[in-house]
Amino acid sequence: DVVANGGLPKWVLISLNLPEDLEVSFVERFYVGVKRACEFYKCEVVGGNISKSEKIGISVFLIGETERFVGRKGAKPGDSVFVSGTLGDSRAGLELLLMKKEDYEPFELSLIQRHLRPTARIDYVKHIQKYANASMDISDGLVADASHLSERSGVKIEIFSEKLPLSSELKMFCEKYGKNPLEYALFGGEDYQLLFTHPKERWNPFLDMTEIGKVEEGEGVFVDGKKVDPIGWKHF
Template sequence: MKVSDLGEFGLIEHLKAKFSLAEVGDDTACVELADLKILLTCDTLLEGRHFLPFYPISTVGWKAVSATVSDIIANGGKPLYLLVSLLLPDVELKKVDELYEGMTKACEFYGTKIVGGNVVKAEKLGLDLFAVGQAERFVGRSSAKAGDGVFVSGTLGDSLAGLELLLMERKNYEDFELRLIERHLRPTARIDYLRHISKYANASMDISDGLASDIRHMAKRSGLRFNIFKEKLPLSKELYEFAKKHGKDPYAYALKGGEDYQLLFTHPPERMNPFLDMSQIGYVQEGEGVFVDNKPLEEYGFDHFRS
């Protein structure tokens, strides 16, 4: 049997069972030191897999930091420190400077800092980031409650549309297309939700592999049934324009599109905050599985060994 036969998430379940890794399963690992809840996580971006050689290199740095701190934020923590392991071909020094400029700007935005790391020569450029954060209350993906509303932040599907536009490698793009491309290249982790998640959410995770994939993980870990409604999925006007121009279904992008780094979370419906750009897309009840408009959710989403 090969890893691809299991897939990314099947591999994780295999390792958890075989090596008694019971704590594994959330976006971050929460460890207690004295009276502190410390959140630990890591993330990797590899050229050809997560970004392409023609991407502006500073945006790769920004995205690497955003993707990593997003996990800390999703579990109710404030990102504090980063370690960066750099896989580096023999490139011009200017390229390395621009990469770190992107990471530094992101660190300034999120209030975190790079405190060390490692460098190794490699055939392709890659970044592996390890992050440390601190939480007053850890909010994982396994603690949704029956009766909760299911919420997401922002809009969904924009990053996938931006990626498809980039892959067209056109010389000219319309303004709405450039905004979608920007959302793919420079996503923003939702640090503005940190207080809300920490105070009110029962379960929370970020949307990195696509809503369809991530909500399935939350439902399975919580042992409950999640019901969502297609017309409740928040779509940007730019995604509507993209879908109209290219003959696409925008709701399919909202369900399967990864790397939006929005938040998926549950709490009682009355905790909805009108000052945040959250949308209630469904509810949680006793049972199991995920349903869209009362039909079982199709199996799709990003998997490293099957995508």
């Protein structure tokens, strides 16, 4: 969320709700991962809270800094719609995990890692700060999140399916299991790539960004000219 708004992570607050009989080693292992993440993103844990509970609960609050805040409101007719990276990999990785296979092929392990260890796109922060009119991360699925951006900006978003960036691993997965990769790219969630809009000429060839559509006057999300319902993860 911080990166999608054009910010860099700086300070972390962690609140833990822990059962009384939980082994200390669990907390130690948890903070090994926290330390690695903080070192990677160059941020630090500065506080938080701990309390007793029946079940494990972990809440993380992150504070970042930005020279220019970019939110979901601001997409303009005439903007192009861009995404970072590839789409649909995380959903495929989750489905592979749920299969509970004894052996996975290398491309399957790669998809599983993209589900278990998503990476915040800090390499895009300067670009988002400088050029984006609207921006958000893709956590609920491309269509669902595009609908959030459309609603907040009061515009229509047109997506062209042939332009969606698909990884070779996702294509192999879909070929092996008889799936449609476009369904994963459009409606799969938890990729944590970026969805943003700005004029087409601001495209940066040094980033793995793909132009997937355009912003027009109107409302709603359209794929190849047809309006689609915002199917995806719903928080409530």
